[in-house]
Amino acid sequence: MIAAVLAFVSVALGVAGVALLAPSPRHRARVAGVLPRPLGWLMAAGIRLRSGELRPPSDLEGLIAAAGRPGGLGSRELMGAKLGGALAAAAGALAWAPLMPGRLGTALTLAAPVGGFLGPDAWLRRRAAERARRARRELPGLLDLLRVTVQAGGSLPEALRSVGERAEGPLAAEWRATGREVALGEPLGRALAGMARRLPLSEVQSLATALDRARRHGAPLAETLDAQATDARLALRRRVQEDAAQAGPKIQLVVALLLVPSVLLLVAAALAAALVGSGGRLLPV
Numbered sequence: 268m269i270a271a272v273l274a275f276v277s278v279a280l281g282v283a284g285v286a287l288l289a290p291s292p293r294h295r296a297r298v299a300g301v302l303p304r305p306l307g308w309l310m311a312a313g314i315r316l317r318s319g320e321l322r323p324p325s326d327l328e329g330l331i332a333a334a335g336r337p338g339g340l341g342s343r344e345l346m347g348a349k350l351g352g353a354l355a356a357a358a359g360a361l362a363w364a365p366l367m368p369g370r371l372g373t374a375l376t377l378a379a380p381v382g383g384f385l386g387p388d389a390w391l392r393r394r395a396a397e398r399a400r401r402a403r404r405e406l407p408g409l410l411d412l413l414r415v416t417v418q419a420g421g422s423l424p425e426a427l428r429s430v431g432e433r434a435e436g437p438l439a440a441e442w443r444a445t446g447r448e449v450a451l452g453e454p455l456g457r458a459l460a461g462m463a464r465r466l467p468l469s470e471v472q473s474l475a476t477a478l479d480r481a482r483r484h485g486a487p488l489a490e491t492l493d494a495q496a497t498d499a500r501l502a503l504r505r506r507v508q509e510d511a512a513q514a515g516p517k518i519q520l521v522v523a524l525l526l527v528p529s530v531l532l533l534v535a536a537a538l539a540a541a542l543v544g545s546g547g548r549l550l551p552v
Contacts (some may be wrong), residue, residue: 332465333395342475348387356383402438410496
């Protein structure tokens with residue numbers, strides 16, 4: 268029984284470590300053709316492990332909006348998913364608790380429902396962080412397109428909607444939604460504030476504030492957009508440099524805390540099984 272539990276924990280730790288290090292297809296595409304494949308995958312893994320880029324709102328509705336409202340998810344559906352996750356985790360814990368040695372079964376029974384309840388929140392926060400990374404990468408190029416559209420004679424709401432319809436990604440979708448809201452009668456300042464709430468990034472907040480200020484004071488929009496594009500490129504460059512500097516330590520942390528313990532637990536499981544099979548006597552060397 269102890270060997271089976273150790274083997275299960277080792278497999279769980281190994282799967283968690285590989286899942287954290289495995290780069291997504293989008294991250295692999297970013298480094299494809301630039302670095303050798305093994306080095307590129309390590310760099311992509313470090314980019315994926317980067318944290319602290321986004322602090323989504325603590326309320327459920329704000330968190331759902333920051334994650335892009337996947338599948339039309341609402342607060343009621345999220346609470347249902349949280350309760351369902353808690354019940355499913357509790358049922359699984361009750362099935363596994365009798366197999367756990369000592370007080371580990373009791374700890375699992377108490378911790379599993381909490382983890383199941385908080386699981387949807389963690390998934391939404393991870394999705395919001397990925398959405399923020401995509402928006403940050405798209406911002407400089409979309410700002411250039413917006414500046415050209417404004418210089419061609421279009422108003423700011425029309426330019427936002429036009430650029431959003433011709434591009435893809437979370438930032439383009441937000442610009443498209445902002446242009447449509449203004450077309451339906453929503454004040455531009457309020458529409459820009461809503462965009463900043465749905466994408467809680469400092470760059471987007473700065474853009475919304477600068478556009479609203481330029482609209483109210485009559486400042487040239489093209490110059491404002493050009494300055495915002497320059498600032499966005501500098502911020503993106505600094506973030507890429509930070510990603511490169513932090514990739515190695517983050518990968519070492521995952522290896523030390525997850526992958527190495529998983530291998531040691533697997534060895535311990537094999538030794539425990541051998542000792543149980545020999546009746547507790549030491550095996551001859």
